[in-house]
Amino acid sequence: MNEREKNDPLREFGERLDKARAAGQGPLGKAPDDGPSTSTALAFGWRVGLELVGAIVIAELIGWAIDKWLGTRPWGMVVFFFLGIAAGMLNVYRAVTGLGGAVGFRQPQAGAPPSKGAGWDDDEDD
Amino acid sequence: MAIELHPLDQFKIEPLIPIHIGGIDASFTNSALLMCITVAVASLIVIWGSRGRALVPSRWQSLAEISYEFIAGMIDDNVGHEGRDYFPFIFTLFMFIFFGNLLGLIPYGYTFTGQIVVTFAMAAVVFIGVTIIGIARHGWHFLSFFVPHGVPVALLLLLVPIELLSYIIRPFTLSIRLFANMMAGHTMLAIFAGFVAPLLLAAGAIKAFAVVPLGVDILLIFLELLVAALQAYVFTILTCLYLRDAIHLH
Numbered sequence: 001m002n003e004r005e006k007n008d009p010l011r012e013f014g015e016r017l018d019k020a021r022a023a024g025q026g027p028l029g030k031a032p033d034d035g036p037s038t039s040t041a042l043a044f045g046w047r048v049g050l051e052l053v054g055a056i057v058i059a060e061l062i063g064w065a066i067d068k069w070l071g072t073r074p075w076g077m078v079v080f081f082f083l084g085i086a087a088g089m090l091n092v093y094r095a096v097t098g099l100g101g102a103v104g105f106r107q108p109q110a111g112a113p114p115s116k117g118a119g120w121d122d123d124e125d126d
Numbered sequence: 127m128a129i130e131l132h133p134l135d136q137f138k139i140e141p142l143i144p145i146h147i148g149g150i151d152a153s154f155t156n157s158a159l160l161m162c163i164t165v166a167v168a169s170l171i172v173i174w175g176s177r178g179r180a181l182v183p184s185r186w187q188s189l190a191e192i193s194y195e196f197i198a199g200m201i202d203d204n205v206g207h208e209g210r211d212y213f214p215f216i217f218t219l220f221m222f223i224f225f226g227n228l229l230g231l232i233p234y235g236y237t238f239t240g241q242i243v244v245t246f247a248m249a250a251v252v253f254i255g256v257t258i259i260g261i262a263r264h265g266w267h268f269l270s271f272f273v274p275h276g277v278p279v280a281l282l283l284l285l286v287p288i289e290l291l292s293y294i295i296r297p298f299t300l301s302i303r304l305f306a307n308m309m310a311g312h313t314m315l316a317i318f319a320g321f322v323a324p325l326l327l328a329a330g331a332i333k334a335f336a337v338v339p340l341g342v343d344i345l346l347i348f349l350e351l352l353v354a355a356l357q358a359y360v361f362t363i364l365t366c367l368y369l370r371d372a373i374h375l376h
Binding site for chain 2: 059
């Protein structure tokens with residue numbers, strides 16, 4: 001059996017597969033979109049929680065280090081506590097609205113693909 | 127007859143081949159051994175899988191092709207076409223974490239992704255690399271990244287530090303997420319496994335209750351399999367998102 005003979009039924013199979021996928025039938029078709037599954041929702045919840053708490057913890061560490069360095073106790077920790085809350089909320093806001101990890105309030109540019117970071121609802125159908 | 131439980135002992139680093147170079151402990155440890163095994167297994171699957179190059183793939187080739195297409199699709203979706211330049215790094219990162227997580231689930235193995243040093247090293251490489259890519263592509267223009275558009279100058283004084291902070295936090299949240307997930311899962315497995323032996327040693331009919339923690343552990347193993355794959359995926363996709371920021375600044 002040479003390559004050419006093998007190719008023909010394959011191409012025909014490919015066409016049928018494409019047709020079936022387009023029709024959305026069978027296991028290979030796209031499943032109806034009922035939101036992200038429990039596992040991705042779980043991971044997303046984890047991400048949001050950590051984003052909020054992690055930001056405050058890291059900010060406090062930076063504030064503490066600055067206090068130690070400049071001897072400005074307790075002002076470094078006070079200022080960085082509020083900065084940390086703001087940064088954490090900003091990160092959560094971006095994660096939830098789908099702006100991804102983008103710093104700055106910029107919408108995705110024309111050349112850039114839209115962020116899919118929001119719900120991690122990737123469709124692995126291609 | 128007391129049985130002592132040490133659910134955290136599984137994370138202990140044990141030197142296998144002691145190496146000391148100028149006062150620095152550079153011993154080959156159980157963690158390093160598992161990393162080497164992970165690299166070997168991942169390489170073997172990809173190399174073995176791409177060996178046949180058959181039109182209709184064998185099982186191994188399918189495995190290699192699926193992992194290739196999965197990461198290639200992820201980069202195309204999240205970074206765009208320019209992201210293909212960084213495919214080797216992202217693919218390696220994903221395979222390393224994924225197989226590291228999976229091999230860590232094998233009894234008597236070692237979960238090096240449950241070590242904050244390891245995950246932070248990976249996150250730091252991603253963070254520094256992405257920052258360098260951003261600066262190399264955009265020069266000093268990269269700093270405009272931290273200045274939100276259309277904001278009064280007075281507010282910038284407040285917003286720029288917040289932006290800077292939320293950027294600096296990235297490697298920390300990236301590393302803590304992977305480390306905490308792996309460590310919490312494996313600790314939980316060890317705790318429930320630790321309930322089985324004392325129950326079996328207990329008197330009479332109480333022995334039968336040993337089935338309960340054992341059953342919980344079996345269910346937890348499935349959850350951990352899911353977490354292992356999911357966390358490798360999350361780490362990789364966040365790397366992609368950070369890369370997208372650095373490339374598509376303007």
